[in-house]
Amino acid sequence: MTKQPRFRLPSHIACLIVGFALLAGSPGLKAAVNSLEANTETTQAEQPNFLFILTDDQTVNTIGALGNSEILTPNMDRLAAQGTSFTHVFNQGAWSGAVCAPSRRMINTGRHLYRTGLGPKTAKNDHAKKYPLMGEVLQQAGYETFMTGKWHVDNASFRRSFSLGSAIYEGGMSAEGKGGQFEPRVAEYDGNDDNPENFVVRTENKHTSELLADSAITYLQAKEQRNDKPFFMYVAFLAPHDPRQSPQEYVDMYPASAITLPPNFLPEHPFDEGDHYIRDEVLLPFPRVEATVKPFIGEYYAMITHLDAQIGRILDTLDSSPYADNTIVIFTSDHGLAAGQHGLLGKQSQYDASIRAPFIISGPGIPVAKQAPGMFYLHSIFPTVLDLADIAIPDSVDTASITPLIRGERDTEHEAIYGAYKHFQRMVRTDNYKLIYYPMLKKTQLFDLQNDPWEMNDLSDDPENAQLIIELQAQLETLKQAVGDPLKNDTPEASFAEYMSKSKARRRVELKATES
Numbered sequence: 001m002t003k004q005p006r007f008r009l010p011s012h013i014a015c016l017i018v019g020f021a022l023l024a025g026s027p028g029l030k031a032a033v034n035s036l037e038a039n040t041e042t043t044q045a046e047q048p049n050f051l052f053i054l055t056d057d058q059t060v061n062t063i064g065a066l067g068n069s070e071i072l073t074p075n076m077d078r079l080a081a082q083g084t085s086f087t088h089v090f091n092q093g094a095w096s097g098a099v100c101a102p103s104r105r106m107i108n109t110g111r112h113l114y115r116t117g118l119g120p121k122t123a124k125n126d127h128a129k130k131y132p133l134m135g136e137v138l139q140q141a142g143y144e145t146f147m148t149g150k151w152h153v154d155n156a157s158f159r160r161s162f163s164l165g166s167a168i169y170e171g172g173m174s175a176e177g178k179g180g181q182f183e184p185r186v187a188e189y190d191g192n193d194d195n196p197e198n199f200v201v202r203t204e205n206k207h208t209s210e211l212l213a214d215s216a217i218t219y220l221q222a223k224e225q226r227n228d229k230p231f232f233m234y235v236a237f238l239a240p241h242d243p244r245q246s247p248q249e250y251v252d253m254y255p256a257s258a259i260t261l262p263p264n265f266l267p268e269h270p271f272d273e274g275d276h277y278i279r280d281e282v283l284l285p286f287p288r289v290e291a292t293v294k295p296f297i298g299e300y301y302a303m304i305t306h307l308d309a310q311i312g313r314i315l316d317t318l319d320s321s322p323y324a325d326n327t328i329v330i331f332t333s334d335h336g337l338a339a340g341q342h343g344l345l346g347k348q349s350q351y352d353a354s355i356r357a358p359f360i361i362s363g364p365g366i367p368v369a370k371q372a373p374g375m376f377y378l379h380s381i382f383p384t385v386l387d388l389a390d391i392a393i394p395d396s397v398d399t400a401s402i403t404p405l406i407r408g409e410r411d412t413e414h415e416a417i418y419g420a421y422k423h424f425q426r427m428v429r430t431d432n433y434k435l436i437y438y439p440m441l442k443k444t445q446l447f448d449l450q451n452d453p454w455e456m457n458d459l460s461d462d463p464e465n466a467q468l469i470i471e472l473q474a475q476l477e478t479l480k481q482a483v484g485d486p487l488k489n490d491t492p493e494a495s496f497a498e499y500m501s502k503s504k505a506r507r508r509v510e511l512k513a514t515e516s
Helices: 011-024 027-046 074-082 100-109 134-140 155-161 208-226 290-319 378-388 463-483 492-515
Strands: 049-055 083-090 144-150 164-169 185-189 231-236 327-333 359-362 370-377 417-421 425-429 433-438 443-448
Touching (some): 049 290, 074 083, 074 290, 074 327, 074 359, 100 378, 134 155, 134 231, 134 378, 144 155, 208 231, 208 290, 370 378, 417 463
Parallel strands (some): 049 231, 144 231
Antiparallel strands (some): 083 359, 164 185, 417 425, 425 433
């Protein structure tokens, strides 16, 4: 059920009422005016600000306070202590090898994977026009919206979403030459669409995490002088995405000898899961060996600890600002990363390491030092932000607000979670079991998550599980219909290709209509 926007009395009308009341000298009117002023002030104070922190490729088990004893994350720990952590939060999947792109499209539209109206780019300004975007709705409700970091949608959607932008990442994260973590290519946006300097790319000589923290801090420090609107900050770090570069002092914190391999480490995945030789997977040679995977994990942890320090700088600035008591902080990532689990390195799988992300929310009205499963999708962020701001949620949004979970009315949003990767993988996950189906291979995996949380023992060949598999397959088909999945099990490649072709053709028509 969507909530309607809170009524706000226009300031000029309130002033007239106050003036008439004072002239009339009526005690009753004065009392009414005092009550009106108090209610107006309270209402304005209740309109929260938002700091949304989105990291890149950060898997769920990379926060010290939430169970990883080998990683140092004092500021993420601080958020966990100050708020509520949800342990089972999922990216719904990807229609491309760059899993971050569809994830960010889902987050910003609140719609399911195949329903965002945004797919692989076919033109420079290929974008969704049918569906409102999170920042766009907040702007229309009176918020100033600011973004720094990795947008990864398109400039037209950026302009719809944000009032201002600084150090907007424009791509080019190669480890060699310009464009690595220490020399990112970024752009600015001052809110003036007629300014030719907007989105002009420059190269910065500073680590991305430090640069983006600087941008967020500058925004916070200047906000009070600019206006008194509530704000929404979208701070999208590039870490810990490769290239795994961080200051040497952080790398030195994680020598290979201090790294424990995950229990489900394998030299190689037992079969070709679809994109077996995609870019992410060839960052290390096959077979995976301890001597290369441990440093890989160490560099991953180093980037997260360095990132954590920059988040701490932003939180310290917020704490010393006028907004400290009225800002909700949401921290999460776009998806996870295998980092050696199952013989994989990337995020192009349906194992938990790849599909789950950390999720912490803190601020006024949020229970402190609390954990709950959640069982919801990342794109529930959109309706949740609007719900917390008491703004009507557009009918286009597919997901529900998680405010009932925050209030403790229940611990989970969904009984079953759907997942997909291109035409290679489909997944259904309940609290107890996970079924992964590989349409191109006609292969099924089944895991007992209560007894095998690392997904090491495939139970699909056990005849005793035949009925359970049938039930989970039926549940998966129901979920596919609910989320608009076009894949047909008998012709997975053809049905997926047909969808992508139609999707591109539709976007070309929409773009042409926009340009005309």
